[in-house]
Amino acid sequence: MKNIYLTIILCVFILNGCEDYYDTNNDPITYGETYMSIDFSTDKAIYKPSETVHFILKDAPKANAKVRYSHLGTVLKEENLSGGEWTWTVPSDDYKGYMVDVYETVDGKEKVYANIAVDVSSDWAKFPRYGFLSNYGKIADNQMNTVIETLNRYHINGVQFYDWMYDHQRPLAGSVENPATSWPDLIGRTNYLSTVQGYIGAAHNKGMKAMFYNLAFGALKNAATDGVKEEWYLYKDQNHTEKDNHHLDAPFRSSIYLTNPANTEWQTYLNARNKDVYAVLDFDGYHIDQLGNRGTLYNYDGNEVKLNESYKPFIDAMKQSSSDKRLVMNAVSGYAQDNIAKGNVDFLYTEVWSESKSFDALSQVILDNNAHSNYTKNTVLAAYMNYDKSNNAGYVNMPGVLLTNAVIFSFGGAHLELGEHYLANEYFPNSNLQMKTALRKALVNYYDFLVAYQNILRDGGSFSSYTIQSADSKLNISNWPADKGQVAIVGKKVGNRDIIHLINFSNANSMEWRDANGEQIEPTLVQEAIIKITASGSAKKIWFASPDINGGVAQQLSFTQTGTEITLTLPSLKYWDMVVVEY
DSSP, rough: TTTEEEEEOOOOOOOSSOOHHHHHHHHOOOTTTTTOOOOOOSEEEEEOOEEEEEEEEETTOSOOOOEEEETTTTTEEEEESSEEEEEEESOOOOEEEEEEEEEEEETTEEEEEEEEEEEOSSSSSSSEEEEOOOOSSSHHHHHHHHHHHHHTTOOOOEEETOEEEEEEEESSSOSSSOOOEEEOTTEEEEEEHHHHHHHHHHHTTOEEEEEEESSSEEEOTTGGGGGOOOOGGOOOOOSSSSSOEEOOTTTSHHHEEBTTTTTTTHHHHHHHHHHHHHHHSSSOEEOOOOOOOSEEEEETTOOOOOHHHHHOOOOOHHHHHHTTTTEEEEEETTTTTHHTTTSSOOSSSEOOOGOOOOOOHHHHHHHHHHTTTTSSSOOOOOOTTGGGGGTTTOOOOHHHHHHHHHHHHHHHHOOOBSSSSSSSSSTTTTOOOOOOOHHHHHHHHHHHHHHTHHHHSSSSSSEOOOOOESSSOOOOEEESSTTTTOEEEEEETTEEEEEEEEEEEETTTTOOOTTSSSOOOOOEEEEEEEEEOOOOOOOOOEEHHHHHHHHGGOOOOOOOETTTEEEEEEESSEEEEEEEEEO
């Protein structure tokens, strides 16, 4: 991370199911008139083809409700709702997203009570949705399970265990034969083996991957006693008199001194330490961190080290040593992402800083990553919202988060933001900003949307420009990138479908995605706006979905087509709508 451990946090919040603790203003979220918020859950975050999903619907409606299973707006199956718990055996197709909703037809109109998405993927790397953990104190099993259950409802399929370790050069405290039951982390917090083990087990029970965090090149001041040699370090001078380091003052136990990731002896050493970790803890892999561009550096012999070129051989060495384990590596500000992408990482992970301030620049990070991996790996962005607010207690600003997620998700990325608390700072234990009920509910719908429509959001296709016009002057429309006062159009062609995203910046007071001080303005709801689309053929079907309406459940739209011009009415636009034209 670029500025790790920038802020010392005095307390760490653990989500324990007590809603009033972290939300003193239980603001309701507004959906479409017919939508009712009902707790709806599945037993896992991700399923294998032909696996059975277990659904639990609290306060199930007692009327003549039905359950509907859909894929990309097409209904696969319907059945009568017979109670609050039931199962569904998913299709045998791999890497598909589904929407499941409970509804009733009343006076000829559908009333959607609840919905949830289902991800059927044999490998999380195809559609990664990354969460985090950051506190490993003495935590009861029920508290850990509550945290993981919450992440499960957001369909998080991989968890980064941040700062779980002892020393960077010796992450496992104690030995394989006699592991320590507790140890201090870098800032002196006490971590417990039982808590790390408990979280790993809870994550695995939900089908999630558990990834341990560590730097690629970290060593503390005591590293020599663990066998780390002077010849392995990176130096700021050619005479190896000054080691490169990330300076940290008390109460941190040590500054972090940087080794050379390309040094084969360091690679062998760290692989042995990682094997110790795997022998004691059932982690699925290694989340590799870095510190961005460090300027000109030298090895012990005085030769310049091209740090950006050192990461692929490091990744390859880690994979060769533990071939059954997964790897992810942070590209801070995109540094060395082109080389990381060529390594054996499951997906691309970028920590976004001031080099990419605007919404347009944020989307470009995802597009660049697509190109770096030859369009074979999806992206997760560590993009810290409300950053300048995060040093003080407060609440996350919902408009900034939802507009940023609308951009990230519509361009095919995912957002690292959910853990025991909302993530607004690169020091993950910072829990100063909490979510109100409205944002928590909204993010459930946004993550349902990301999963249900992953095959048109994150599964290939090519971005295109479309000619969209407002026929009734309710919307000020422009192609991406938009500016304040506009509705931005993000277009994409996937197979025989045109995908048209409308992101509402009509009331935006800034086009910087971070919303650093939490001041982004909520968009004004626009209802029944008429738009005209220049079609690329004869449309057979047009459907609409929005995470802001009915939880993202698709609805078919009536339309007229004259030549290449399609005219239709959007039911409403709040933050983000998606219109799909099928030919």
